[in-house]
Amino acid sequence: MKEYKGYFIDLDGTLYRGTELIPEALEFVRELDQKGIPHLYLTNNSSRTPEQVADKLRQFGFPARPGQVYTTALATAQYVQENFPDARVYVIGEEGLLQALKEKGCRITEEHPNAVVVGIDRGFTYEKMKKACLAIRAGATLIGTNADRALPTEEGLLPGSGSLVAGISAATGVKPLFIGKPEPIILRYALKKLGVAPEEVLIVGDNLDTDIRAGIEGGMDTLLVFTGITTPEMAEKAEIKATYTARNLREWMNRANEERRAH
Numbered sequence: 014m015k016e017y018k019g020y021f022i023d024l025d026g027t028l029y030r031g032t033e034l035i036p037e038a039l040e041f042v043r044e045l046d047q048k049g050i051p052h053l054y055l056t057n058n059s060s061r062t063p064e065q066v067a068d069k070l071r072q073f074g075f076p077a078r079p080g081q082v083y084t085t086a087l088a089t090a091q092y093v094q095e096n097f098p099d100a101r102v103y104v105i106g107e108e109g110l111l112q113a114l115k116e117k118g119c120r121i122t123e124e125h126p127n128a129v130v131v132g133i134d135r136g137f138t139y140e141k142m143k144k145a146c147l148a149i150r151a152g153a154t155l156i157g158t159n160a161d162r163a164l165p166t167e168e169g170l171l172p173g174s175g176s177l178v179a180g181i182s183a184a185t186g187v188k189p190l191f192i193g194k195p196e197p198i199i200l201r202y203a204l205k206k207l208g209v210a211p212e213e214v215l216i217v218g219d220n221l222d223t224d225i226r227a228g229i230e231g232g233m234d235t236l237l238v239f240t241g242i243t244t245p246e247m248a249e250k251a252e253i254k255a256t257y258t259a260r261n262l263r264e265w266m267n268r269a270n271e272e273r274r275a276h
Contacts, residue, residue, distance in 0.1 A: 026241020159193030
């Protein structure tokens with residue numbers, strides 16, 4: 014087991030489930046912080062601003078600063094700024110996504126947008142879907158913050174933003190461009206932010222199809238924890254295989270510490 018210079022840590026299903034803390038994860042992150050090991054809270058959730066995410070993490074007891082948070086909203090805004098010089102964007106999403114786009118100088122509009130950006134939106138309506146579809150049929154690019162169709166919460170699995178994008182894609186026949194995990198775009202930006210190479214990072218998450226696939230395709234080692242979406246039975250049957258698996262982050266931390274002592 015090698016020493017890693019940085020960690021990308023998923024949130025939902027890895028550190029907490031909705032309003033429910035995963036205690037073993039708190040111990041793990043506190044140890045990283047005490048040792049001064051760089052880490053980013055890397056999340057496909059686009060609804061909150063980095064300040065809001067950090068505040069939620071601190072309420073659970075995690076040491077977290079806004080600068081340690083990297084969301085699909087930030088990555089999406091960065092991508093739109095770089096690829097749409099005259100960015101006119103119709104947005105289906107919440108505060109985190111809207112703020113990130115505005116901070117990158119994007120014009121939020123319903124009039125002749127050249128991009129339709131879709132994130133989680135708990136106020137989603139048929140009217141919003143209609144406007145998105147008309148804009149896409151008129152030539153706008155369909156961009157999804159992430160493809161997650163389910164979101165782990167204390168209530169169970171709820172519809173994710175990927176389910177909204179899937180509906181719009183089905184209605185228009187247009188394939189979306191996704192930014193978040195497992196796509197390489199968010200990882201490229203996150204690596205630059207943390208200042209590390211792919212082989213120096215361990216990506217930690219609960220979802221084989223997003224977190225673990227992202228790491229594999231990005232040339233990173235991966236740790237799958239069974240505290241969220243993926244169960245041991247699912248992992249056993251899946252073609253995607255993580256570098257490491259653990260019941261929770263305490264088990265991983267103990268295993269890593271024992272190996273260090275042994276050497």
